[in-house]
Amino acid sequence: MENQEKFRDKIATADDQGKRLWVFPKKPSGKFYEYRKYVSYILLILLFAAPFVKINGNQFMMFNILERRFNIFGFPFWPQDFHIFVIMMVIGVVFIILFTVAFGRIFCGWFCPQTIFMEMVFRRIEYWIEGDRGKQMRLEKQKWDSEKIRKRSLKWFLFFVISFLIANVFLAYLIGSDRLIQYVTDGPLNHLSTFISLLIFTAVFYFVFAWFREQVCVIACPYGRLQGVLLDNKSIVVAYDHKRGEKEKGRAKFKKNENRAETGKGDCIDCFQCVQVCPTGIDIRNGTQLECINCTACIDACDSMMEAVDLPKGLIRYASEENIEKKAKFRFTPRLKGYSIVLGILTAVLVGMLFIRSEVEARILRLPGQLYERKADNVVSNVFTYKLVNKTTADFEDIEFRLLSHKGVIKPVKTSNITVPGQELTEGTLFIEIHTAALEDEKEKLKIGVYSGDRLIETTSTMFMGPRSFN
Numbered sequence: 001m002e003n004q005e006k007f008r009d010k011i012a013t014a015d016d017q018g019k020r021l022w023v024f025p026k027k028p029s030g031k032f033y034e035y036r037k038y039v040s041y042i043l044l045i046l047l048f049a050a051p052f053v054k055i056n057g058n059q060f061m062m063f064n065i066l067e068r069r070f071n072i073f074g075f076p077f078w079p080q081d082f083h084i085f086v087i088m089m090v091i092g093v094v095f096i097i098l099f100t101v102a103f104g105r106i107f108c109g110w111f112c113p114q115t116i117f118m119e120m121v122f123r124r125i126e127y128w129i130e131g132d133r134g135k136q137m138r139l140e141k142q143k144w145d146s147e148k149i150r151k152r153s154l155k156w157f158l159f160f161v162i163s164f165l166i167a168n169v170f171l172a173y174l175i176g177s178d179r180l181i182q183y184v185t186d187g188p189l190n191h192l193s194t195f196i197s198l199l200i201f202t203a204v205f206y207f208v209f210a211w212f213r214e215q216v217c218v219i220a221c222p223y224g225r226l227q228g229v230l231l232d233n234k235s236i237v238v239a240y241d242h243k244r245g246e247k248e249k250g251r252a253k254f255k256k257n258e259n260r261a262e263t264g265k266g267d268c269i270d271c272f273q274c275v276q277v278c279p280t281g282i283d284i285r286n287g288t289q290l291e292c293i294n295c296t297a298c299i300d301a302c303d304s305m306m307e308a309v310d311l312p313k314g315l316i317r318y319a320s321e322e323n324i325e326k327k328a329k330f331r332f333t334p335r336l337k338g339y340s341i342v343l344g345i346l347t348a349v350l351v352g353m354l355f356i357r358s359e360v361e362a363r364i365l366r367l368p369g370q371l372y373e374r375k376a377d378n379v380v381s382n383v384f385t386y387k388l389v390n391k392t393t394a395d396f397e398d399i400e401f402r403l404l405s406h407k408g409v410i411k412p413v414k415t416s417n418i419t420v421p422g423q424e425l426t427e428g429t430l431f432i433e434i435h436t437a438a439l440e441d442e443k444e445k446l447k448i449g450v451y452s453g454d455r456l457i458e459t460t461s462t463m464f465m466g467p468r469s470f471n
Contacts, residue, residue: 011218012281012291022140023214023281025123026133026273030300039110040120047113051172051180057393057422063173069423075354076391076423080361084353091346096223098339100230103318104237108223109294114208114216117166119279119295122159122209129155133276159210160202167201214280218291227290233321234333238294240274240285240316241324251285254309267311274298274316284316360396360420361389362450362460367429372465378436380466385429386412388450388458393422396452401430404459405447408434432464439466 013021053060055074062071070077070085077085096107108115129151130136142148171194172180188195208216217224231237245251245268252260254269268285275283277298280291284298302316322328364386373381390396399418401410412418413429420426432446443463450458 024133024136025279026276027127028277028297028300030304032296032300036110040116043116048169051169051177059176061173062176064175078389078391080389087346087350091350094343094346097230098343101235101339102336104231104235105227105294109296115293118209118213125158126155160206163205164202166205167198170201171198217293218280224290236318236320236330237288238292238296238299239319239324243324245315267315269309271305273301273305277301358458359392360458362458363387364448364460364462379433380436381431381433382464383431384462387425387427388420389425390420390422395422396420396457398453400451402449402451403446404449406434406438408432442466442468
């Protein structure tokens with residue numbers, strides 16, 4: 001038993017001395033691989049198109065960290081909406097946890113950008129230039145002759161071009177597609193710092209996809225480590241049916257015209273196709289492992305071999321340990337119900353926040369260090385600063401402030417037309433004057449309406465200071 005578990009002492013891509021073992025996966029083919037290609041194409045189109053698609057003038061997806069402006073599905077979010085942004089991120093985390101508990105690391109194999117780019121873009125270019133597993137291994141050992149130089153140079157050049165393209169797309173997410181297009185039109189020398197940053201991003205992507213590769217999933221990604229906490233024997237993962245594959249006498253090579261049921265040999269014919277096709281270099285027959293990204297390549301390879309030797313498919317399949325051991329069907333466990341309830345509550349909170357979210361954010365605060373001022377006819381005046389944030393692409397003109405809770409007058413310092421341009425903010429100063437007869441305490445909470453013409457676009461509140469005695 002100790003020898004059987006020895007493989008867990010080190011990762012599959014390192015030898016006993018800790019030196020990296022380069023993985024040369026066989027080109028996958030089969031039903032699941034075709035499905036993954038369709039999913040990947042859709043996600044790649046979305047990834048490359050999202051920064052350039054606009055809804056109501058807003059970029060579909062943008063994460064401008066420097067200016068603290070975010071667009072998610074066409075909805076603009078400002079620093080004032082940070083609580084909504086946090087709720088969305090928490091929902092995303094809970095959603096991934098829920099799917100991990102139910103379906104294992106399915107996100108990694110089907111939806112993760114690292115896997116999609118590595119397996120569906122860079123790896124396929126590698127197959128096209130260098131050939132399948134055997135040819136790649138021979139090319140690696142081959143001396144640096146004209147063939148090897150030509151193939152490696154072409155591959156590395158294409159890798160760099162694609163990395164540069166990916167870096168540009170990610171830059172569009174960070175600074176906005178309009179600004180990126182403007183930078184490209186102006187030329188790199190006019191925006192040298194941005195261009196240097198772009199080259200750094202390109203180098204990072206090139207390093208990841210040309211050299212680091214599966215080590216991102218095995219070493220760098222924290223999500224893989226969550227499996228040990230989140231998975232249980234009821235989670236559906238890519239699993240090897242050891243009951244059927246081993247039987248009484250274990251796995252054995254296939255012999256023609258042999259009745260394996262009579263000999264007691266398992267259905268696994270020890271062809272190692274599942275190992276050769278694995279992009280992280282593991283043997284799925286050892287059980288659930290950290291390195292497995294649920295890419296289904298081993299399922300397609302095993303099904304192909306089972307079909308070739310006239311044995312039932314599904315020796316490697318989506319299944320839980322409980323299903324393999326006890327033939328138990330998938331059940332919606334209390335743990336899954338708990339995560340689902342939490343996800344439902346968070347989603348309801350988010351929807352509610354989005355519905356009550358206003359187009360204009362107004363903040364009116366008393367000027368620091370200033371008390372009230374007594375004026376003629378028992379009028380008390382306070383000075384305030386205001387900040388108006390327009391979260392839409394439309395301009396709001398003829399801005400007017402009106403007291404909704406008290407009788408009084410609001411006098412902006414800027415008496416001419418106040419305008420809040422689209423996706424901009426406007427700041428200024430104003431005075432609020434209230435007769436002492438309308439005040440009941442030295443601190444009064446005022447409700448103020450912000451109007452654009454006759455349309456109420458936002459309500460806010462602030463504190464008004466008055467004298468202790470009104471006599």
